[in-house]
Amino acid sequence: MSLNFFTLLQLPETFIIDLKKLDQNYQNLQKEIHPDRFASLADEEKIASIKKAAQVNDAYQTLKSPIRRAEYLLHLHGINIHDEKYTAVPQDFLMQQMEWREELETHKQNKEALEKLANDIQKNKSEMLNQLPEYFESKNNLNSAIKVTRELNFIEKIEQHINDALIEII
Incomplete structure (x- = not known):
């Protein structure tokens, strides 16, 4: 199961978020998990790093956009707005x-x-x-x-x- 995007980026689970803090937390996470840091490790660890980086990117893009953030908050409440x-x-x-x-x-x-x-x-x-x-x-x-x-x-x-x-x- 994937980690809650708000938890992943260390932000409160609310619609109004501090965009500077979002950017800062995203940058810090990217430095920690960037695949280049794992280049000398085994393939499994490289793949895990790439997956984590993709998840962090997805979380960042979702929370950065107010509309995607609203959709995600609704998703956390069990609501898929694209449902019939x-x-x-x-x-x-x-x-x-x-x-x-x-x-x-x-x-x-x-x-x-x-x-x-x-x-x-x-x-x-x-x-x-x-x-x-x-x-x-x-x-x-x-x-x-x-x-x-x-x-x-x-x-x-x-x-x-x-x-x-x-x-x-x-």
Whole structure:
């Protein structure tokens, strides 16, 4: 069984984490377990070192991203937000998402319009991210955390589509 990412990186199991401490703990762990330090040892020890380094990297990337961190916290509560039972999205968010996609398609070749859309979506994303700490602190509000985390996943996808469209323009 793999070690809890928060435990691995010596952080409290909360949504709000100290990112500087995350970076510092990650760097310290990487120095300890870097595969180059085990180059002269037996193959088993090298493989173990590589696996540990991969686990530390995975933990770091997960905890560094607020959306991945929210997903992981939900996972620790036994919730997989990609499970079928959590796929329902509120009607108003569905409509918002359709509007964003329509706007993206309409302005695919317009850099300024795409940047404005990206800004609008970023504001929306920030507001949603600001709600998550409260939902996780009061553990009885995990349904709201699930809803917001799923919506943030959708937002992340449309942001990627906008970035792709901006790259196409350049």
